[in-house]
Amino acid sequence: MVATKPAVELIAVSKRYASGQLAVSQINLRIPKGSYCCLLGPSGCGKSTLLRMIAGHESVTDGDVLLDNRNVTNHSPAERGTALMFQNYALFPHMTCLDNVAYPLKVAGISKSERLEQAHELLAKVNMSDYANAYPEQLSGGQQQRIALARALIRKPEVVLLDEPLSALDPFLRIQMRKELKRIQHEMGITFIHVTHSQDEAFALADTIVVMSKGELQQVGTPQIIFNKPANPFVANFIGGHNIIKGAIALTGSPAETAFSVRFDRIDIVDEPKNNTIQAAVMDVEFQGNHSLVHCQLADSQPITVLCRDNEASLSTLYPGKSVHLHVNPASLNLFTH
Numbered sequence: 637m638v639a640t641k642p643a644v645e646l647i648a649v650s651k652r653y654a655s656g657q658l659a660v661s662q663i664n665l666r667i668p669k670g671s672y673c674c675l676l677g678p679s680g681c682g683k684s685t686l687l688r689m690i691a692g693h694e695s696v697t698d699g700d701v702l703l704d705n706r707n708v709t710n711h712s713p714a715e716r717g718t719a720l721m722f723q724n725y726a727l728f729p730h731m732t733c734l735d736n737v738a739y740p741l742k743v744a745g746i747s748k749s750e751r752l753e754q755a756h757e758l759l760a761k762v763n764m765s766d767y768a769n770a771y772p773e774q775l776s777g778g779q780q781q782r783i784a785l786a787r788a789l790i791r792k793p794e795v796v797l798l799d800e801p802l803s804a805l806d807p808f809l810r811i812q813m814r815k816e817l818k819r820i821q822h823e824m825g826i827t828f829i830h831v832t833h834s835q836d837e838a839f840a841l842a843d844t845i846v847v848m849s850k851g852e853l854q855q856v857g858t859p860q861i862i863f864n865k866p867a868n869p870f871v872a873n874f875i876g877g878h879n880i881i882k883g884a885i886a887l888t889g890s891p892a893e894t895a896f897s898v899r900f901d902r903i904d905i906v907d908e909p910k911n912n913t914i915q916a917a918v919m920d921v922e923f924q925g926n927h928s929l930v931h932c933q934l935a936d937s938q939p940i941t942v943l944c945r946d947n948e949a950s951l952s953t954l955y956p957g958k959s960v961h962l963h964v965n966p967a968s969l970n971l972f973t974h
């Protein structure tokens with residue numbers, strides 16, 4: 637099997653700000669060419685700093701940044717072949733959409749007729765041809781975002797870097813725009829690196845998710861791997877939908893120090909004890925629309941949550957204080973690797 641060529645390779649990359657803050661610590665990462673990568677983590681985990689170091693907008697304290705096998709650690713943003721799309725879109729208010737999109741070509745000295753032709757092509761790609769002569773203030777947030785994206789794409793960068801590109805949009809538009817982002821990335825075959833603190837966004841968009849916490853990588857994998865096999869309690873907790881259980885549980889037959897996760901929807905509430913069941917007390921039943929979350933407590937006081945679909949017969953029989961038996965298939969237990 638031929639290994640996919642990385643578009644971006646980070647070798648032991650660290651960033652310490654002048655304040656002494658270590659924002660990114662010893663990151664090693666390979667992002668395959670033409671893939672959609674999401675950097676995911678809570679506020680302050682260092683994802684924007686990492687993105688800006690790839691873009692060349694932030695200096696690297698230690699380590700190397702390689703783009704297409706070229707060491708660009710000390711190159712300016714313009715020399716790298718990357719394009720960074722800012723969180724606030726940063727469009728020029730006095731220029732039309734067409735001129736905003738064409739601007740990077742103007743800076744590059746491309747003739748007017750050629751840059752306008754390419755800008756029209758890009759406007760069509762982001763479905764904004766009708767707004768070529770409009771000004772940014774006349775556009776909605778989602779439309780401004782399309783213009784900013786077209787401007788980032790016009791120089792045919794090898795890598796497009798997006799810092800929380802959907803955060804300014806309302807939830808409905810966010811879902812619509814993430815489909816657009818994926819379509820455009822797919823059609824153009826460009827590597828996208830997208831910073832987000834939203835698990836849903838990362839799951840919906842990414843080929844590869846990079847989970848970060850406190851400046852360090854926690855896990856790198858496909859959305860399916862991240863969701864089904866979170867590597868540690870931080871990842872399981874951050875992506876949500878998982879119980880994190882510590883200590884010896886009869887179900888695992890494992891030593892006392894074991895910690896593992898099990899998805900809320902991989903536990904059944906059963907009437908009678910049988911193989912692979914454990915007793916628990918119902919603490920609360922939380923209605924969530926097409927399902928409910930049944931919050932329980934194990935005998936050793938650890939909390940455990942069960943997701944019950946709204947058509948599950950047992951749901952209506954549950955009440956706080958009721959003693960229940962929870963059944964888990966051992967294959968659904970995810971032992972943490974670190």
Ligand SMILES: Nc1ncnc2c1ncn2[C@@H]1O[C@H](COP(=O)(O)OP(=O)(O)OP(=O)(O)O)[C@@H](O)[C@H]1O
Nearest residue numbers: 653655657659678679680681682683684685686833
């Ligand atoms: N210019 C700076 N000078 C000093 N410290 C900084 C600077 N920029 C960021 N930091 C610190 O570095 C850490 C990482 O910040 P960064 O912005 O990379 O995180 P983030 O994960 O992108 O957060 P958010 O989602 O809130 O934007 C934080 O503790 C932050 O306070």
